[in-house]
Amino acid sequence: MKRKLTLPKKLSIDSGVILAYYLGEDLGKLVKSSLLAPRSGSNYCSRQTISELFYMLCRRKGDEFASEAIDTLLKSGYLSVISSDEIDIQAGRYKCARTISLVDCYVLAVAKIQNIPAVFAKREEDVKKEIERKPLDVKLLFLEDYLSARIA
Numbered sequence: 001m002k003r004k005l006t007l008p009k010k011l012s013i014d015s016g017v018i019l020a021y022y023l024g025e026d027l028g029k030l031v032k033s034s035l036l037a038p039r040s041g042s043n044y045c046s047r048q049t050i051s052e053l054f055y056m057l058c059r060r061k062g063d064e065f066a067s068e069a070i071d072t073l074l075k076s077g078y079l080s081v082i083s084s085d086e087i088d089i090q091a092g093r094y095k096c097a098r099t100i101s102l103v104d105c106y107v108l109a110v111a112k113i114q115n116i117p118a119v120f121a122k123r124e125e126d127v128k129k130e131i132e133r134k135p136l137d138v139k140l141l142f143l144e145d146y147l148s149a150r151i152a
Contacts, residue, residue, distance in 0.1 A: 012111035
């Protein structure tokens with residue numbers, strides 16, 4: 001019997017989550033059904049996350065595809081892009097104290113400021129090491145954990 005996992009209604013989204021959808025990965029199906037579908041929740045990210053998503057799509061599928069994908073995503077209403085001095089400073093604090101990429105620090109900062117979990121597609125090695133070294137002050141979720149579970 002599969003355990004039932006429920007995604008929170010509000011999430012800070014890492015670029016890898018959306019990238020999985022656009023690249024047609026197995027996780028992408030989960031993203032489409034659980035995060036990019038009409039639901040009573042909200043997904044948040046920083047401008048830096050959008051930039052990272054663009055360049056990763058551009059490298060894999062070309063500039064035109066990346067431009068159209070980002071434009072469609074931003075117009076969809078499934079994602080709220082937020083920025084503030086407070087988020088910038090909090091991301092800087094995470095980067096100062098941790099060996100996590102700056103963009104991932106922004107994912108964490110959005111989560112902290114919005115008081116919501118941060119969601120990553122997979123456990124990246126740098127994030128995994130940092131969690132083991134010292135727990136974070138935000139809740140982390142990994143979509144790979146939800147692949148084998150039933151999503152509510």
